[in-house]
Amino acid sequence: MYDLVVTIGFATPWTAAAALGSMHAVHVALGLPGSPPPVLGPFELMLTAMMGTAVAMWALARIRYPFASLIAIDTVGRVAFSTWMVTALVAGASPVIVVFLVPEAIWAVLQAIGVKRAVR
Structure with missing residues (x-):
């Protein structure tokens, strides 16, 4: 459910523009260091x-079919997503990303524990 809630706002060009605009506004309002979330053009919004x-559809599939194999694949994806967020932060992206990074990393750890238990 977390993934669906977090990513549904990025599932259309219009809502993605609004979500990124909100993140940009928060970055500017708080005077955060780093590069603010950009205003995207039509290609980038697409x-x-x-x-x-894709992430929203994957979230729906995992909700409907909570198989250990899908959870294992999702865990690898969470580690990858967390890695890309850390990479962006190190490269100077806005700390607004931390709002997404912390829960993503926590879910990766919790899911990894669950997968490990399921394999036993």
Whole structure:
């Protein structure tokens, strides 16, 4: 459910633009260091919406079919997503990303524990 709630806002170009605009506003209002979330053009919004749609659909599949194998695949994805967020932070991206990074990393650990138990 977490993934669906977090990513549904990125599932269309219009909602992705609004979500990124909100993140940009928070970055500026708080005077955060680093590069603020950008205002995206049509091409970038299309790619963002495609990613948001894919993640939302994957979240629905995992809710409907909570198999250990899908949870294991999802755990690897969470580690990858967390890695890309840390990479962006190190490269100077806005600390607003931490709002997504912390729960992503926590879910990765919890899911890894669950998968390990299921394998036993």
